[in-house]
Amino acid sequence: MEYVYSAMLLHSAKKEITAEAVKKVLTAAGVDVDEAKVKALVASLKDVNIAEAIEKAAVAAPVAVPLAGPAPAGVAAKVEEKEEEGKTEEEAAEGLGALFG
Numbered sequence: 550m551e552y553v554y555s556a557m558l559l560h561s562a563k564k565e566i567t568a569e570a571v572k573k574v575l576t577a578a579g580v581d582v583d584e585a586k587v588k589a590l591v592a593s594l595k596d597v598n599i600a601e602a603i604e605k606a607a608v609a610a611p612v613a614v615p616l617a618g619p620a621p622a623g624v625a626a627k628v629e630e631k632e633e634e635g636k637t638e639e640e641a642a643e644g645l646g647a648l649f650g
Contacts, residue, residue: 551580552590560599
């Protein structure tokens with residue numbers, strides 16, 4: 550993920566995204582640079598309009614709207630139904646101990 554972040558940082562600084570620039574950003578961040586990943590990143594971004602991709606992603610991202618006050622009655626009823634139908638969270642979590650022990 551830090552490789553993508555380095556490209557976004559270079560883009561926001563209006564710098565060209567080259568293998569050397571990505572390596573410098575990663576090195577400055579204390580990341581052990583993998584040459585293959587750097588080359589793959591630069592090659593995959595060669596024909597990408599990053600500003601357009603960010604704009605499309607921002608438009609497509611859902612926006613969470615906080616509820617003012619308690620949850621609607623329908624939501625509370627669904628939660629209660631689920632607990633009655635099956636195990637509670639605590640009961641379900643008890644079985645997870647077998648995975649690690």
